[in-house]
Amino acid sequence: MSDSDQIQRILFDELDVRGVLTRLDSAYNEALVKHDYPPVIRKILGEMMAAAAILSANLKFEGRLILQAQGNGGIQALMAECTDKQELRAIARFDGDIDENISFTELMQGGALAITIDPAQGHRYQGYVPLEGDTLSDCLEAYFRYSEQLDSQLHLACDGEKAVGFLLQVLPAEGGIVEDWEHISQLGATVKEEELLQLDNQTLLYRLFHEDNCRLHEPSPVVFRCDCSRDRTAQSLRFMTEEELHEIAAAEGAVEVACQFCNTHYRFDDADITAMFSVTGYAPGSDATH
Numbered sequence: 001m002s003d004s005d006q007i008q009r010i011l012f013d014e015l016d017v018r019g020v021l022t023r024l025d026s027a028y029n030e031a032l033v034k035h036d037y038p039p040v041i042r043k044i045l046g047e048m049m050a051a052a053a054i055l056s057a058n059l060k061f062e063g064r065l066i067l068q069a070q071g072n073g074g075i076q077a078l079m080a081e082c083t084d085k086q087e088l089r090a091i092a093r094f095d096g097d098i099d100e101n102i103s104f105t106e107l108m109q110g111g112a113l114a115i116t117i118d119p120a121q122g123h124r125y126q127g128y129v130p131l132e133g134d135t136l137s138d139c140l141e142a143y144f145r146y147s148e149q150l151d152s153q154l155h156l157a158c159d160g161e162k163a164v165g166f167l168l169q170v171l172p173a174e175g176g177i178v179e180d181w182e183h184i185s186q187l188g189a190t191v192k193e194e195e196l197l198q199l200d201n202q203t204l205l206y207r208l209f210h211e212d213n214c215r216l217h218e219p220s221p222v223v224f225r226c227d228c229s230r231d232r233t234a235q236s237l238r239f240m241t242e243e244e245l246h247e248i249a250a251a252e253g254a255v256e257v258a259c260q261f262c263n264t265h266y267r268f269d270d271a272d273i274t275a276m277f278s279v280t281g282y283a284p285g286s287d288a289t290h
């Protein structure tokens with residue numbers, strides 16, 4: 001499918017409505033390939049990645065958007081991150097046995113869903129997403145309603161191989177909005193999961209809105225990319241003392257840390273540890289193993 005690993009904006013010529021469509025294929029699979037997640041986790045992570053890609057399309061500065069979930073249904077953390085350059089990564093931490101048929105509501109029971117905006121410069125902002133509705137998309141629609149005061153319709157679909165996100169949103173403009181939105185949202189609501197997963201963007205839009213003039217903007221690519229580094233991993237070890245790190249290295253040959261997102265292993269031997277705590281600081285090497 002030619003629309004894979006892209007994000008594309010939708011414009012309605014005569015209506016105060018906009019849209020965004022994203023399809024994740026390689027970006028989704030590369031994020032998950034090094035993890036042995038059960039299908040129910042693969043599906044929800046795919047939906048979260050598609051949602052993060054769509055939400056990040058509105059970032060107006062360098063930084064990242066993080067969609068994060070925790071729940072008492074065995075989920076310690078689900079996380080999907082997307083940068084302003086549409087670089088995605090995702091991670092799941094969960095208790096051993098997740099019921100294969102568990103619903104999103106059960107998974108999230110007693111938990112929290114949050115959106116964090118993390119600019120490269122400046123302060124982080126975190127907003128909580130109300131757990132209203134049976135699906136992730138229901139909750140995010142409620143978030144748009146409360147936080148942006150914009151009527152939105154979000155469709156998310158994932159079959160374990162690819163993930164699709166489709167957002168329709170009223171344009172913040174004067175006049176005509178109610179009718180335009182009612183019209184487009186009624187048509188949008190008829191979309192089926194199979195259509196989202198199987199049709200290309202042009203065909204999908206034609207099927208839904210062929211009586212309204214709507215156009216697809218030039219697509220932009222979405223990729224999997226983890227921005228972990230040896231240097232940053234070394235920094236993250238500084239919560240321990242030099243002595244503690246040398247003790248681990250003595251016992252295990254080296255201090256080894258694996259990135260939770262991409263599973264890159266970073267090894268720090270005695271010389272590295274000493275350098276980390278020296279006045280001149282730690283010089284990043286390149287001995288990461290994949």
Ligand SMILES: [Zn+2]
Binds near residue numbers: 227228263
């Ligand atoms: Zn990584």
